[in-house]
Amino acid sequence: MHHQALPAGVSIAVIGAGIVGVASAYELARRGYEIVVYDPAPPGEAGPSRSNAGHVAASDIHPLSTPGIHWKALKMLINPDGALKIPLSDALKHIPWFWRFWRTSNGKHFEAASNALSYLCRNALTDTAAMLESAGMHNMLTANGGIFIYDTKQSFNAAKHSWANKSVHGFDSEEMDAKQISREISSINDKFRYAVRSQQWAQVQDPLDLVRGLARAAQSNGVVFHRNQVNSLSGSPDCVTLETSEGVSHYDAVVVAAGVNSVAFARSCGDTLPMVSERGYNLTVPAPEVELKLPLVFADRGIVATRLTSGFRIGGWAEYAHPNHPPNQNHFKSIARISSELFPGLKLDGADFWMGNRPSLPxxxxxxxRSHHAHRVYYNCGHGHYGLTHAASSARLLSTLLTERECTREHAAYSIARFN
Ligand SMILES: Cc1cc2nc3c(=O)[nH]c(=O)nc-3n(C[C@H](O)[C@H](O)[C@H](O)COP(=O)(O)OP(=O)(O)OC[C@H]3O[C@@H](n4cnc5c(N)ncnc54)[C@H](O)[C@@H]3O)c2cc1C
Structure with missing residues (x-):
């Protein structure tokens, strides 16, 4: 399909005010576009952008589907405290997605995904810092690294290969012994003796405050926020038509950043977007008595912990289930029990329990x-575990996609056409 660069001043609608939609709107407005954002909820409040762990996970350069993943997945499914959950009622529907997921773990697919993620990761810290700096929010980011905790010597040794590979790509890390662990993380259960500190890792003060602050900065740059749902869109060579809860509106282009709901828009445009909701569970203790200086990843458990301004947040996991199904209360109970095991001094009084739908691609x-089929339709979605990490870099890539006539080599790796 013929593509024209979009000149400054044209009107663009962004569907979704999660971190990805708001970062996109902010960046596009700074390039001189007239931006309107649609979301029935206030910025950041409806999706996983609200209560994620707040990590800028810049050294996570490998896709989730690593070589040998099927054995690991099986073990996780069998273990009631394992990080992976697939309710039987959803399992069959997910088979095509899991097939693509499994294929990613092999040879050239794994390499292509790692390369695409590496580009975003290499830029994550600088792009995030630059975006926050320009929005007057530089103090929201703390870039002192993060710590990966391993349950056993065996899993610690098994991870060495992956850390070595990351170091070849310029992502530094250092091993920690039991003494260093208890010095750096005084609140952790003293049974943990194996850890790796990753330098290219950061955290934000609070993910929801970040989206809200960025939305305010976007508004100062002329972005208009409408609290309406978009029911449908259609692209033509001249304009895009949105049907919203307030009526019909026309724009020069549209960016779909609607989290897990992006699938329906893609389908209506004739694009294949194999996205599922990968649900995560966590709890936040508003006034914890334990401290935590650095963001933590419990690598064998799919659990992360962060000290945010809203409290001490701990959780994770991956449950492949329909986004509208209510959260599984037993998972909250397990997360609470595991939290007390990992941090024996953590009192859970007043804890806020939350579940969020990650928009995950295989x-x-x-x-x-750009859409492969519809005119003037663009996507920035499917960030899975890393929407906060890659929000700034993906917003930058999106805006160059709009301002440039040709698709660059960088853009090719993120094209929706790869799923055709
Ligand atoms: C437990 C957990 C921990 C996580 N931890 C981290 C982390 O530490 N670091 C990290 O980088 N990532 C993390 N993530 C992932 C991250 O939260 C997501 O990748 C990110 O929030 C996705 O942002 P988004 O803007 O694409 O989607 P969303 O946050 O889902 O936003 C989409 C928005 O679109 C709106 N919308 C949907 N349909 C319509 C419509 N028809 N019309 C108008 N608006 C619509 C929704 O209301 C919503 O506000 C975590 C996720 C979970 C669940």
């Missing part, structure tokens, strides 16, 4: 792309 690579 190769873990987001779609930052």
């Amino acid at each position: 190769d873990s690579v987001p779609v930052i792309s």
Whole structure:
């Protein structure tokens, strides 16, 4: 399809005010576009952008589907405290997605996904810092690294290969012994003796405050927020038509950043977007008595912990289930029990329990792309576990996609056409 660069001043609608939609709107407005954002909820409040762990996971350069994943997945499914959950009622529907997921773990697919993620990761810290700096929010980011905790010597040794590979790509890390662990993380259960500190890792003060602050900065740059749902869109060579809860509106282009709901828009445009909701569970203790200086990843458990301004947040996991199904209360109970095990001094009084739908693609690579079929339709979605980490870089890539006539080599890796 013929593509024209979009000149400054044209009107663009963004569907979704999660971290990805708001970062996109902010960046596009700074390039001189007239931006309107649609979301029935206030910025950041409806999706996983609200209560994620707040990590800028810049050294996570590999897709979730690593070589040998099927054995690991099986073990996790059998273990009641394992990080992976697939309710039987949803399992069959997910088979095509899991097939693509499994294929990612092999040879050239794994390499392509790692390369695409590496580009975003290499830029994550600088792009995030630059975006926050320009929005007057530089103090929201703390880039002192993060710590990966391993349960056993065996899993610690098994991870060495992956850390060595990351170091070849310029992502530094250092091993920690039991003494260093208890010095750096005084609140952790003293049974943990194996850890790796990753330098290219950061955290934000609070994910929801970040989206709200960025939305305010976007508004100062002329972005208009409408609290309406978009029911449908259609692209033509001249304009895009949105049917919203307030009526019909026309724009020069549209960016779909609607989290797990992006699938329906893609389908209506004739694009294949194999996205599922990968649900995560966590709890936040508003006034914890334990401290935590650095963001933590419990690598064998799919659990992360962070000290945020809203409290001490701990949780994770991956449950492949329909986004509208109510959260599984037993998972909250397990997360609470595990939290007390990992941090024996943590009192859970007043804890806020939360579940969020990660918008996940089978190769873990987001779609930052023009539609393959519909005119004037763009996507920035499918960031899975890393929407906060890659929000700034993906917004930058999206805006160059709009301002440039040709698709660059960088853009090719994130194209929606790869799922055709
Ligand atoms: C437990 C957990 C921990 C996580 N931890 C981290 C982390 O530490 N670091 C990290 O980088 N990532 C993390 N993530 C992932 C991250 O939260 C997501 O990748 C990110 O929030 C996705 O942002 P988004 O803007 O694409 O989607 P969303 O946050 O889902 O936003 C989409 C928005 O679109 C709106 N919308 C949907 N349909 C319509 C419509 N028809 N019309 C108008 N608006 C619509 C929704 O209301 C919503 O506000 C975590 C996720 C979970 C669940």
